[in-house]
Amino acid sequence: MKLTKFVIVGMITVATFVGTGTGTIASAADGGTLGSKADVNFIPNDTVTNPVDPTDPGNPEVVEPVDPDHPAGTAGPLSIDYISNIHFGEQKISGNNEVYSAQLDQIKVGEAGTVKDIPNYVQITDNRGSNAGWHLTVKQDGQFINGASELTGAVLKFENPSLNSASESDSPVATGFSLDPAGTSSDVMSAEENQGMGTWVEMFGADETEAAESITLSVPGKTSKVAGKYEATLTWELTDTPA
Template sequence: MKLTKFAIVGMVAVATIAGTGTKAFAADGGTLGSKSDVTFTPNTSITTPVDPTNPGNPDPVVPVDPDHPAGTAGPLSIDYISNIHFGEQEISGNNEVYKAQLDQIKVGASETIKDIPNYIQITDNRGSNAGWHLTVKQDGQFVNGGSELTGAVLSFENPSLASAAESDAPTAGDFTLDPAGTSSDVMSADEEQGMGTWVEMFGADATEGAESIKLSVPGKTAKTPGKYEATLTWELTDTPA
């Protein structure tokens, strides 16, 4: 009887082990971690001009003006600034206000020429979202050889901002330049503003753009035949105003 009792106990023990083994195969397989990564490097490329009236257009844009200044390189850059042309004007003894000609670009593979407002293009690819500030100063009065256009005043009106980026817009306002060289505020982006590529047009479209940059010249100012020129210096700093 003792042998029988031990045999029964042994059978029960084997059945229990076999049942436990079945439950282990049916359980979850556990957890294991893996990694995903991305490495960022500073953006040092030059951003090419965009169509300011349609910044999201992927078609290539080429400025028509052969003398337009080259853009700056780096993660915070001035990509494009229109030269301001007032064309040929007859000498006048009256007070006159001359309006700047529109800028022009070639768009797409067909290089269709398009009249656009004069504009500035800024790109912030730093990733810090720290903001930035753009100013401009006039480096002296308009001159033609030894003749100076005394009392002439250059003004910019109707700023219009556009971007394909989704960041908050910078701010901009009208400004009038001082030939003595005092800097004027053009655009300013506070923290979390102005990331990506932004354009400031002077006029929301070609019609308004043709009325937005003016050169006022007193009638009493002496004038000689020939081209009067002035240089503007635009400065982009990496902190808000």
């Protein structure tokens, strides 16, 4: 950075009046007061916020999702920055009632790209400056399907919500939920006025051990199944007012 210095040089002239008597020096009154101002103008931050390590959100190292199909974050100032895709992997067809646990999410951390297992999570940023609060919901847009085959009666459940942030603002509230394939919205996170400013993550499971059992898919044994991948779509909605 180039610094430019301005130097002001003043000249003080002292006049001595010489009369027939002793010399006299003219002087002004000392002191006084004068006011000045300092200001800063904040504007909403509309840049895209990158994903953070949900277990260490204050870590300044660059974080990159491993999943190539993760959805892109929305632009600020109030934004959904990241949502984990939920993967249950390969499972053997069974005629019994089964509960499958979701795989952990993964990120690459730092220049070395060290791969780290993390809980599945969603990340929200509020850089509006209004401190008005916000509300995040999710809905399941239909049952898991594989072509014409549907996992009738299957239930997707998210448990053990855990919040984390590098922000020092008051925390939002996080909830667990079970999704309804009919499309009913479920609460995920909610911030009242003066809560949830900055970047916040909701993990499903506070650590790897808890996270390994926190998102489940229950499938009845009587549900007919065919070989292949079953998929469902989840829609997450962030609104700019509390619930």
